[in-house]
Amino acid sequence: MRSSRLQEAIVPDPTDIEPARRQFLRVSAAMASTTLIPPGLGGCSEGPPEKSGKPQETFVQPMVLEARDGLLDLTLRASYFETRLAGSIARKSQAVSLRAYACNEHGPGVSGPTLVVAGGDQLRIRVVNNLPVNPPLRWFRDPTNYISPNTTNLHTHGLHVSPNFYPERTPPEYGDHVVDSRSGGIQPRGDSRQYVYDIPENHPAGPFYYHPQYHGSSALQTGSLMCGALMVRGPMDRLPEMARARELIFLFQAPYYSAGDSGDTDGVKAGTLENFAQIAVHPTGHGVRSAHADGPESQPVLINGVRHPTIVMQTGEVHRWRLINTQIFNALNLSLDDHTLLEYTTDGWERASWREHPDAARRDGKGLMLGPGNRASVLLRGGAPGTYLLRSLPLELARGRQSATLPGQILARIVVVEGTAAFDLPQTPLSVSEFLNPITDHELASAGGRKRSIVFDMVGNEAIGATRNARSALGAAFAQATTAASTAKESVGQSIAVAMAALSRLTGVAVGNTDVRPPVASPTHNYQVQPANVIGHNVILDAVEEWTVFNCNSIGHSIHIHVNPMYVIKVNGAPIDPYWCDTLSLPAGGTPEIPTSATIRMRFKDFAGPHILQSQMLQYADLGLIQRITVVPA
């Protein structure tokens, strides 16, 4: 049924193909397109028409919704989605039941639809929460059902839009407003919320994405299937060379769920993600093993729901790929065999000149690092006919007191066929929105010149399970939280008075009616991550500030700041060729004495209101590595 030529061209992935099964895989590889396209995607493959003798493209894309006459208005419904997903072995799939988005009249899918807007457009998203009622909250850091797994909200990651909400409108409307209270958010069983995003006229064009950011459930929901691509279009997209290049949007997802066959079911049903410990005790996931016998595993990555899709292009043809890493913890270190990726947006932020990423197997090669939440746009030109692998190369996750390397994995197969069409690359320098003008010393000085220090520090310095079998420090944190919970429940069980006294000791709350409270022996917090919001940051609208973010841990933390992008000027105190981003991986290998660091500048323009900085390793964010930033009126 398929040509033998294709079958020979497929290079088996040594890391994910069981030797005994290779023969079977070869026979069935071409069936991937029919067996693995998730039902939610509607099969809108953009591949060339099927002809006998031509390689079959199995790259699919989610449904695309594009703004018309300045408006894109849609409804997203959060619910469970029952489907089958490929694990680390592409041909092996597992039945799953995961939290997901459905759009408008469609059923739920492996991701939400791809939303396309341009500067000046209004994006309206009504989010309806059809998830079931939350399990009973047993304690504020309940390690079993962390906070409220079925309460949600929506975040437009990276977009420069208002973070406010508008209670005076009927119904009330929300911008990119994620600072929901513990009793807030969009409640399960039918609660809904109207989000409205007015995209500024000069918004740079690039890839963004949306996902829930309800504090305490962001990892669990985003680490299921609740995310989707959000593209902002602009003049760069209209350059003839860009417009002619075939655009593929890659939503890299690695949903977590308990594996049915490993016996490691985390106390939940196979194919589900219901226990925060599932994503926290081994935050890098399971399934893709390291070459190292005892190295951490990583989570198998799907592209638009498909494991190892095949992309077909012609020799000389130019593609433009929009790469979105929606993983909640793991980075990608992308490299395409024998090809150079020309990066022209970092996250969603335009660049005037390419950042070149030649095949990392070459001596001058350089992987394209996409930390969790990072995006990039690249151009590439098809080389000589043949099959090439898009890989994520092994990546150093932690260094120093603890070291760990995230295993590499194959992500996609690129089949280049003979072609005659002549494609050009756009001329550089590309023209970039004035929104991204460099932030000079003079601009900083003229707008207050504030400098702040942000510390990412997890007590114990054991951020991850460094080895396959070790529990991470997060696991230890849960053990502590469990103890705290049971102690408190015991106290309540004994008597209200005893519980009150315990709480009084814990909090320094006055006993009786005294004006001034007696000195208390304050207990020491012993959480493994920072308690969130102990302090927040008030920034004045139109301020320009310079922040140094310190990483005191072995792991390379990831910092994401909402609403305003960051202009990175220094790494470890040394100036770099500056660039814009909104999600930044800090160098691994920090200690409390000699932390690593990145120094960024930001313009707090256009929008007053509350937003956050957070770890984009969402498990850490949910546990407290998150701080409020309030932009206050001048």
Next chain:
Amino acid sequence: MPVSRPSRHEIAAISAGKDHTLARLRTGEVLGWGGAGSGRMSTPDRDICSPFRTTDAKPVYVAKSSRYADVSAGYGVSLGISDTRQTLIWGFCQVGLDGKRGFTEEPSLVDGISNASKVVAGQLLHAAIDQSGDLYTWGMSTDGALGRTAATINARPGVVRLPATQAIAIGDAFMVALSTEGHLHAWGSNSAGQLGLGHLESATSPQSISLGSRVKAIAAGSTHVLALTASGQVFGWGSNHFGQVSFNQRKGRSAQAFMSEPVPIDLPEPTSALAAGMHYSVALGRSGRVYTWGWNGFGQLGHGDLEARDAPTVIRHLSGVRAIAAGEAHVVATGESDLLGWGCNESGQLGSANPRQMSPHALLAIAGGDRARPD
């Protein structure tokens, strides 16, 4: 003669931090209001996204040492000197030294400083002066903010090479030191010209600033500096985009968003004390009146509104003030019979005041008469 009520406290000194307030009593005990560093354990289940980090308007006593010789409220942390001249730290201590880590309001010892007499807490950046006038700095070394070389980025206390020091002020990654002879040195970040050197280059070692006369007091805001000369004249430099130094009529306004060299600031009367916060300034006149100028987003100028002022403006109906202190966006002052505060109260640093308290509000009744003079 009415007997002084037990709820009236005698205040020896006040300090205002990012979002907390400390008052050191004559007994040596310390009362704290507001957020991290106030000595108050925050409840573990508070709303993580709430801007209001406490609902508790009442002060607490800072624990452990019952007698403090000095205290300073910084960016979520506080420093204190015990009656045995040891330096203590408490609050949101995100990163510790010598393997000591944790987040605690329980004061813990800072090693390496003997016989401290003054402490000043900043943002992950701290200083102490010992009884012989040696200046110690410690914390995160960004932009040369320690004023000395250190083996680590997060440095333990070490002495800065300087003449004997009587006072130190800390802003955003920079410091200004006042010598016992009345000379100024500054180092660290110079992002808005706050080192007063005529340029924007940061300095990793102390640089001399000349005002042409002896200085007797200094104050540092986030990115601007105020200095008071022996004759009562005030100078300012650094960021000025809200007029926090002051608007000089002789130059165009656009040229004035920052001032990298000291300029005189006109005040209606001789000044006795200065304080500064995030882009605003406070001066205490010899008459006991208070003047404020600069940014006013939380009403921290105390004029009953949220309008910035680009020249010192007297707070009406306020007199008899003996001491002032400025936090990031709130001011405290010891008045005749009350401890007063105004500005930002999002964390309860002003007790039961409004979140934006635009005029003076009483936090605590204090013992009146001549028993309550400042130190």
